[in-house]
Structures are given as structure tokens and as C-alpha cells.
């Protein structure tokens with residue numbers, strides 16, 4: 001890279017929830033801010049959704065350079081029995097980084113590295129040895145970033161890593177109640193907890209932090225992060241969200257007919273139901289959702305997942321939903337196991353409500369498109385995100401609804417009741433429209449997020 005045209009190397013971890021915002025950032029920097037951009041792609045990918053997305057990105061944006069990283073598989077079955085395959089991949093990447101990232105960075109003559117939060121602690125030390133500035137991209141909410149930055153301080157003040165975790169008061173931001181803390185963090189030996197704490201401690205050593213957030217949606221968290229009140233000596237924070245979708249139209253041939261179907265539905269009439277790319281609902285919860293959708297009379301588009309990793313998801317829709325479900329709802333509802341272009345769905349005028357697990361990307365997409373959310377968090381940071389949605393006012397969160405590991409199945413009538421209330425809620429609809437306008441202002445020329453990204457690029461020029 002040169003001073004005029006910095007070369008920024010982006011290093012994502014695994015899973016669509018991380019890859020999608022990284023590719024949006026890549027294009028924003030390359031097409032929007034005239035940087036040279038390389039994207040590290042760790043191969044083989046965990047899911048086929050990631051492979052499709054990567055292929056579509058490089059086909060559509062040839063200016064973004066591709067740096068392949070061949071990973072030896074990590075056999076974690078002994079060390080982390082039953083661990084989530086995406087967390088195992090983070091671990092494999094973390095262990096390979098000291099060996100593989102150095103040569104890659106040196107060969108690319110990088111002006112700056114932007115590493116995924118899951119790789120932060122290891123990437124920062126490699127980059128430091130090479131004297132390449134290292135930024136960390138936090139792909140979740142500003143609220144969660146403040147929690148992550150503060151969590152090590154909390155542990156140190158409360159008996160250390162082995163101690164049980166209670167409510168956590170993040171200074172200047174909010175209290176995260178014990179019940180909203182990612183389940184894994186209650187177990188100090190969990191693979192995710194170890195990574196989470198190591199990365200949280202490392203944040204102060206980064207040259208800066210990027211977060212896919214904007215002030216109007218998370219006023220306290222963004223202000224506290226920018227103002228430096230969460231923890232002492234946090235580096236500069238760049239709130240650059242919501243990053244703009246790319247419309248890659250990946251795997252178009254697999255996508256069935258949902259586009260034409262949506263075009264034929266009346267405005268704001270369709271309930272879009274998706275619990276993200278990371279987990280499958282319990283079978284009996286899927287059945288209860290099916291019972292609701294069959295009885296409710298609403299139009300709906302439902303993305304169903306039957307397994308954690310898409311390549312392993314061999315079961316038929318009829319196994320998951322019961323024989324004849326699709327025939328009985330035909331015309332009124334569409335169910336798919338394939339990837340849909342979610343941002344395009346949310347942008348469609350026929351969509352009136354998003355029943356969502358509140359993965360952060362889903363939340364930002366709902367906000368940017370002004371679609372009200374019925375929040376149904378399942379695991380990880382999703383309860384924290386659901387609170388953001390409820391506080392910002394563009395959705396509702398039924399806090400008593402179960403999350404992963406809890407037995408209780410939410411019944412069809414209860415879902416129906418909440419959906420009817422959410423769809424009829426004028427205040428939520430108005431708030432969704434105003435959050436959409438705030439999001440558009442933030443990323444427009446002269447907006448806060450656009451300026452933050454420009455400031456980040458200025459620093460990369462050195």
C-alpha cells in the first residue's frame with residue numbers, strides 16, 4: 001500500500017454472521033473509499049453458505065483481492081467434546097494465525113490489518129511484530145462490544161475467571177442481567193468463554209475498533225465507547241453501521257420462487273420468520289411454529305434450518321413440518337430450507353413483520369429497512385440485541401420466551417397473540433420508519449458512520 005492508496009487486509013473468522021459484515025466492509029472500503037482491499041478466506045469453509053458468498057463476492061467485486069488461507073483441520077473432539085463447529089473453527093484459526101498470518105501480511109505489504117473480534121488477541125500480536133497497525137472489527141452491537149471490553153474487568157473484580165457470573169453493570173451503558181449473558185460465559189472452561197475473555201482483554205492493544213453500529217439505535221453504548229468511559233485506554237472506536245448490503249444474489253438458481261411470490265402479496269402483509277444461519281430450533285419448537293403459521297391466517301415466508309451446519313442438513317421439509325404442511329398453506333405461505341437474500345426480503349414492501357432471533361446483522365437489516373421486529377433471541381448475544389430492539393422501539397421482545405437449552409416450547413397461541421399485537425402496533429411501526437431514516441442519515445455523505453469510516457481510512461494512510 002501507499003499513503004495515497006492504503007492496502008487494507010481484512011481477516012474474518014467463520015459463519016455468515018461474521019462473513020457478511022466483513023464483505024460489506026470490504027466493498028465499502030474498496031468501492032466507497034478507494035482503498036486497496038484484500039480479504040483473507042480460510043479454506044475449507046465451515047458452511048456452504050460461506051463458500052457461495054465468497055464466490056459471489058469475488059465475482060461481483062474483482063477489485064477486492066483474495067488471500068486464501070489453507071487450514072489444517074483441528075480435531076477438537078477430544079479437547080472440546082460436542083463443541084459448536086463454528087467455535088472450533090475460531091480455535092483452529094487462532095492457533096494457525098501465528099504461523100500463517102505473518103507471511104500473508106508481509107507478502108501483501110499491508111498498510112493495516114482488520115481482524116475479526118474472534119481472532120483479536122492472536123491477530124494483534126502477529127501484526128505488532130510486523131509493525132502493521134491492527135484494527136478489530138466487532139461484527140455485533142455496540143452494546144455487546146462495551147460488554148466484551150468490560151467483562152475482564154468484571155471478572156477480575158469478582159473473583160476471577162473461575163467465579164460464577166451475575167448481573168454485569170457496564171459503566172455508562174446498561175446492566176446486562178445474568179439471564180441475558182451468553183450461556184457459554186457461565187462456564188469458564190467453555191471454548192467460547194476462553195476466546196471471549198482473551199479477546200476482550202486484548203482490545204486495549206488494538207489500534208482501533210470498528211463496530212457495525214450507529215448512534216440513533218444505541219445512543220448510550222456508542223457514546224460510552226466513543227467517550228472512553230467503558231474501560232480505561234480503549235483505542236479509538238469507529239461506529240460505521242449499518243454497513244450497506246451488497247445484493248450478490250448468490251446461488252440464484254436455488255432460491256426458489258420467493259421473489260415472484262413476494263411481488264404478488266399486498267403491502268406489509270407478510271410475516272418473515274428466520275432464526276439466522278447459526279442454529280436449528282428444537283424439532284418440537286419447529287412443529288409449534290408450523291402449527292401457528294397454519295392456524296394464523298397470515299401470509300408468511302419462513303426460512304427453516306434443520307442442522308447447525310448446512311452441509312449436514314439432509315432432512316426434508318416434510319420431516320420437519322409434518323406431512324402435507326406445505327400443501328395446506330400453499331399460496332398463503334412459503335417455507336424454504338434454502339438461503340434467501342434476507343436484505344432483499346426485508347426491503348420488499350410486502351413484508352410487515354420480522355420474527356427474528358436477533359442476530360446483529362438481522363437487527364441492522366431490519367432497522368435499515370424499517371421493518372418492525374418480534375424479537376425471539378435464542379443464544380449468544382441475542383438477548384442483549386433484543387433489548388436494543390425493544391429500547392430503540394422498533395420491535396417488541398417477549399422476555400419470558402425460552403432460549404436454547406431451556407426446555408419450554410412456546411405454544412402456537414402465544415406466538416399468534418404476540419404477532420397480532422406486534423403487527424397492529426402503530427407506535428412500533430412509526431419508530432421503525434424513523435430508525436430507518438436515522439440509519440440512512442448515518443451512512444449518507446456527511447453522516448456519522450460515513451465520517452467514521454473516512455476517518456479510519458485516513459488513519460490507514462498513515
Ligand code: BUP
Pocket residue numbers: 015016017018020274275276277278279303338339340341342343358359360361362363365380
Ligand atoms: Br438464514 C439467512 N439469508 O437465509 P445474523 C441469513 N442471511 O441473507 P446469525 C440471509 O445472514 P451470528 C438467509 O441477512 C444476515 O446478514 C442475514 O447474520 C443473512 O445471524 C446473516 O443475523 C446472518 O447476525 O449469526 O446467522 O445467527 O450468530 O454471528 O450473529
